[in-house]
Amino acid sequence: MKAAPFAYMHPESLEQALEALTQHGADAKLIAGGQSLVPMMAIRLTRPACLVDVNRLPELRGITAAGPQHLRTGATTRQRDLQEHLELARLVPLIGAALHWVGHVQTRNRGTVGGSLVHADPAAELPLAALLLNARIHLRSQAMGERTVQASDFFISPMFTATGETECVTAIEWPVWDGPGIACAFEETATRQGDFAIAAAACQLQLDAAGICRRAAVGLGGMAGTPLAFPDLAGKLVGQRVTRAPARDIAEVAVRRTDPGSDLHADPEYRRHLAAVLLTRVLLRAAATAAPALVA
Amino acid sequence: MTQGPATPAAPAHATVAITVNGRLHHRTVEPRTTLVDFLRETLGLTGSHVGCEHDVCGACAVLLDGDPVRACCIFAVQADGMSVTTVEGLAPERGEFSALQDAFCEAHALQCGYCTPGMLIACHDLLARNPNPDEEAIREAIGGNLCRCTGYQQIVDAVELAAAGKVAVHG
Amino acid sequence: MADAPRDPAYVAFRYVGRKHRAVEHRRFVTGQGRYAADIQPLGLLHVAVVASPHASARILSIDTSAALAVPGVQAVLTGEEMNPNLEPMLPGVDAPKVKRYPLAQGVVRYAGEWVVAVVAETRAIAEDVSELVEIEYEQLPHVMDPERAIEPGAPLVHPAHGSNVIFRRVFTWGPVAQDCAAADHQLSYRVRWGRSSTVPMETFVVTCDWNDATGPLDVWASIQMPKYPDLLARCLRPSGNAVRVHFDVDVGGSYGVKRGLKHSILVGYLARMLGRPVRFLEDRIENMRGGDMQGPDRIFDVTLAFDTDSTVRSMRMRAVDDIGAYSGRAPLQLGKPVGAVVGPYRIKSVEYDAVSVMTNKTPQEAVRGFGQSPTNYALETRMDRVARFLGLDRVELRRRNMIRKHEFPYLIPSGTTYDSGDYEAVLDKALAAAGHQDLLRERDALRRKGMLAGIGISTCLEPSGGNSAFEPLFNPKNLTTTWMDSCLVRVDLNGAITAIMATSTSDQAHETLVSTCVGEVLHRDPDSIRVIHADSLGALPSNSLVGSRMAIMLGGAAAGAARKLRDKLIRIVAHNMEVPEDSIEWEGGDAVLRDDPTRRLGRDLLVEIAHRRYHQMPEGMEPGLQEKFVWEVPTGGMMPTADSKVQMYPCYSFESHVVLASIDPETARSP
Known part of the structure; x- marks a missing residue:
């Protein structure tokens, strides 16, 4: 299980990295954490001729405020650094809730936030979180310079995103929900803890003091070629209490819009069933966390 | 997922300088050499084990600049200029045990020993960050390490033993 | 001497049965192991x-x-x-x-x-x-289903063999037809054991x-x-x-x-x-x-004959095992269970139809338990069925059918004698350890919360001390009746002890086993004894570690070699003290005259005599201190009888399990 041969570059600046991408195009592949890429190379599912290592670029790393409404995570910020960042946990709790399901300590020490998004496994957790909150993904290339893509436009099909061949994801800006009564929940079923999900569900809610939903976002992972968000269904929760009946209704409508695959572990019917169960559960759990006294 | 030719022109080898267990090694490697193959086959440090080679089992875990990582999923060229600690480097002195190594022996936290290097790396990191972990924290820390002999309970016991300082380090 | 023994039965021993670190672990925790x-x-x-x-x-x-x-x-x-x-x-x-x-x-x-x-x-x-x-x-064309594979016209995996059945034999032990006819009830059912690895x-x-x-x-x-x-x-x-x-x-x-x-x-x-x-x-x-780690893949059809008073009289068992495309020892995995075919129960007669079938699946190999676990599973699920049929508590049903403590050694219908046992005691221990009553309450609480929850109970035998007696039973051309193992122990001129075993330690701390047994006999600290592995040309007769045998076979061989060495030393002492051999006691590595403890011959001098002073040795004794002992399995040496009865392994360890399992019905997963 050895990777096919490749050339290795480790640029010292983002400009050098972009230059390498411009030169080599489809033959080149960026490597950050490598926790999905290297196993795929080992099994020879992918065989880039050239690896461009962006691990040494400080400008791609770090967690900073980006105005009052966003938190910015550099593309190669390690998943474990995200997990241990207190400010991030307070401002964008959904990231931590998602990371609870991502790999293990050893993979999170290498795995990066940008790498996970651009790898775009349809069952991966961070892409679902990014889509749910509609994060802004910053891309850069020599040809197009800087541009920003909303998560809703970013995920195109399995392992395929809006990132161009010569582009590098530089940062992700996560919307920060403001005010009291905010809670999120993330649940999944996987063959083993740490594996990609058979089905995953996530939500973020804001309830007012009376327990009425004021803002909502819901989504599913592993249920189509990309993660799925349902802003219209989330909108139906606004103005009402998040109890079992509406939660279940939304979940059932949502899973009818999915297109899950079939494999050794689960057929589409079971995946839909799971997704409906999990989505109902995350809604009730988030509601209970946001306004515990009211939902009891 | 390109189906390129299986053997394009052999790429140039790269020179790396990697500090392993406190000693600096300069070597020339093929870029596709993983860190664990570099440790085992190039440096002859066979303590780190290869179980799956694709990011599943944790037997190859080492500390890279202090953090536990899987050495089968990092190419040696990526570790250039970095510092690696393997199981061979965990004891304070030659012929001695760390408290954790001692506790593993005391609690019979191993049988065949193949997963043990990765387990020790994971648990050393845990205790360095959290000197008094509860069972849940221990199981979370070894969640990425498979063991086929023990059923894990004795490993949990050993970490608790080491954390409680209940082993006399007898090396 | 090591810590006090955990069980009073071991008080008489210095090292056996006491907590001790494994010598192998030192190298494993420091990354100094030497794997292939x-x-x-x-x-x-x-x-x-x-x-x-x-x-x-x-x-x-x-x-x-x-x-x-x-x-x-x-x-x-x-x-x-x-x-x-x-x-x-x-x-x-x-x-x-x-x-x-x-x-x-x-x-x-x-x-x-x-x-x-x-x-x-x-x-x-x-x-x-x-x-x-x-x-x-x-x-x-291929065939994946063993039952389809034995039908006429199925694609043949090995056409030269002429059939996909590589082995079939119907064993009848005791008056099965009579016992079944006489029983109040008969219950038939199928048990499937999926391929494990x-x-x-x-x-x-x-x-x-x-x-x-x-x-x-x-x-x-x-x-x-x-x-x-x-x-x-x-x-x-x-x-x-x-x-x-x-x-x-x-x-x-x-x-x-x-x-x-x-x-x-x-x-x-x-x-x-x-x-x-x-x-x-x-x-x-x-x-x-490539396979090599896949185990039994079986369909059991079992009929039980039993009375209203819950006595299980007789059993018919057909086991169809899908061994895959080639055969190593896989068919013999239907053989090991012959020695424990009735499990812990007093079933008087058994018909066992063992069918080994080839398909186009990955081949099976010898997997831990060597076919016993599926048979245990078929036996124990069967006992639950009978209990349900009779409306009887399943623990009570088991108790009524278990072989009693005073009945050992106990001969089962297939010709094997169980050495010893107290099955009720281990069942009681397991029920107590699990807190059976609390577990029932926990199960009911889980059910009230909407979970599917149930408790599984089983008592199983694990035949130990492998003698491979199923080989001649399953292959008339194979006359194997010994499954020996051996050890060589030497004391060097400096008095240090080295023991040589025949195979690798194969992940089971056999070096610790050998040093403990040798240390026990020679009264020497096991940690001072070095254990090495002969290569196959410097070898000792061995069958390696299979069939849960090494504690018995290698332990026995190590102790045997150490005893031969000790006996030789005692002969040297007797010769030099001019006393009878049986008047000498072994004490902490020295020889002492029982009736006059002031008269003793120290270890160092004994070693010196054996290695250098031929003139002080008994006449005809070989100089040097090195003894080999080859131990035959205690139940070896016998061919199967004409009516296909066989004495299998020497030891029948036993165990009870109590498990509470729950499933979330909404996700169909264990929480």
Whole structure:
């Protein structure tokens, strides 16, 4: 299980990295954490001729405020650094809730936030979180310079995103929900803890003091070629209490819009069933966390 | 997922300088050499084990600049200029045990020993960050390490033993 | 002396039965183990294999030209080139037409079967090259279902054998028809045991080195297999002493499955062909596809005859085992359960129809328990059915049928005597340890919360001290009645003790076992005793670790060798003190006169006499201090009787399990 041969570059600046991408195009592949890429190379599912290592670029790393409404995570910020960042946990709790399901300590020490998004496994957790909150993904290339893509436009099909061949994801800006009564929940079923999900569900809610939903976002992972968000269904929760009946209704409508695959572990019917169960559960759990006294 | 030719022109080898267990090694490697193959086959440090080679089992875990990582999923060229600690480097002195190594022996936290290097790396990191972990924290820390002999309970016991300082380090 | 024993039964012992660290663990926790993959001779070449993607196909052509053109390639080998120079690997049962070679020739019989081996300067190059081998197949009909495989007209996995049934025998032990007719009730049902596997952390690895001038073929392998050196030599066709297997390697988990004979034949062949050291270190894909870790795959049809008072009188059991495309010892996994076919119960007569079937699945290997676990499962689920039928508590039903403590030794219908047991006591212990009443409440609470919850109870036997008595039972041409093991103990001129065992420690701390037993007999600290592993040419007779046997067999051999050594020392003492041998006691390594403890002969002087002072030794005694003991299994030495009864293993350890399991009905997963 050895990777096919490749050339290795480790640029010292983002400009050098972009230059390498411009030169080599489809033959080149960026490597950050490598926790999905290297196993795929080992099994020879992918065989880039050239690896461009962006691990040494400080400008791609770090967690900073980006105005009052966003938190910015550099593309190669390690998943474990995200997990241990207190400010991030307070401002964008959904990231931590998602990371609870991502790999293990050893993979999170290498795995990066940008790498996970651009790898775009349809069952991966961070892409679902990014889509749910509609994060802004910053891309850069020599040809197009800087541009920003909303998560809703970013995920195109399995392992395929809006990132161009010569582009590098530089940062992700996560919307920060403001005010009291905010809670999120993330649940999944996987063959083993740490594996990609058979089905995953996530939500973020804001309830007012009376327990009425004021803002909502819901989504599913592993249920189509990309993660799925349902802003219209989330909108139906606004103005009402998040109890079992509406939660279940939304979940059932949502899973009818999915297109899950079939494999050794689960057929589409079971995946839909799971997704409906999990989505109902995350809604009730988030509601209970946001306004515990009211939902009891 | 390109189906390129299986053997394009052999790429140039790269020179790396990697500090392993406190000693600096300069070597020339093929870029596709993983860190664990570099440790085992190039440096002859066979303590780190290869179980799956694709990011599943944790037997190859080492500390890279202090953090536990899987050495089968990092190419040696990526570790250039970095510092690696393997199981061979965990004891304070030659012929001695760390408290954790001692506790593993005391609690019979191993049988065949193949997963043990990765387990020790994971648990050393845990205790360095959290000197008094509860069972849940221990199981979370070894969640990425498979063991086929023990059923894990004795490993949990050993970490608790080491954390409680209940082993006399007898090396 | 070590800590106090945990059980008073061990008070009489110094080291046996007391908490002690394993000597092997020292090297494992410091990264100083020596696993087969750690052995890297200079000039080592590396193997990768090309495997069949089809379950059943004819090989039309193999084009290796592109592969051979790659720099760094040393060889690309096909079965057609290699197999005529080998003896086939034969099954454990009498089916000589079911031949197996490391590489397929003509046809492939399962997806994953090796077709071509590639050798290169590095493993990475070997993998590059393996992608360039072009193999053209024509797919053939296949069969995956063992019951379909035994129907007429099913595709034959080995047409030369004439049938997909590689072994079938109906054993009748006792008056089954009579007992069934006389019983109040009969209940029939089917139990399915799905294929399981025991995948070790370490894949299989073998390194071979050949030297034209000196021979022999040196072999380092992560092996756990009886008679491996002899089988390897026979298949490779040199004389037995032209193969030297080094057993001083650690094995990274085996659980019965490290039986890489096909790997070893291939690598041995390549090492001789190329005159270079060659290694095949399976990657996980080769490991999983090649099989070698898959276990029994059975359909049981069981009929129980029992009375209203809950006495189970008789059993008919048909076991159809799907062994996959080739047969190693897999069919014999239907044989081990013969020695515990009634489990812990007083069932008076049994009919056992053992059917071993070949399909186009990955072959089975010997897997931990060697076929006993599925039989235990069939037995125990059956007891639950009877309890349900009779409306009786299942613990009570078990109690009423269990062999009682005072009935041991107990002869079961298939001819095996259980040595000892107290099944009710272990069941009670398990129920108490699990808090059975609390567990019932917990189960009910889970059910009230909407979970599916249930408690499983079982009492099982684990036959121990493997004697392989199923070999002659399952193969009339096999007259094996010994399954010996041995140990050699020596004391050097400085008084230090070294013990030599015959095989590798195979991940089970056998060095600690040997040093504990030798230390016990000679009154020496086990940690001061070094245990080493003979290679197969410096070997001792052994059958390695199979059938849960080493504590009994290697422990017995080590103690036996130590006793011979102690007896020799006592003879020297008696000679020098001019006292009878039986007047001397062994005390902390010194010899003491029982009636006059002031008269003693110290260890150092004894060693000095044995090694240097021939004039002080009894006449005719060999000088030096070195003794070997070969121990035969306590129940060995007997062929099956004409009515197919056999004494299987010497020890029948027993266990009870109580498990609460719950499933979330909404997700169908365990929470």
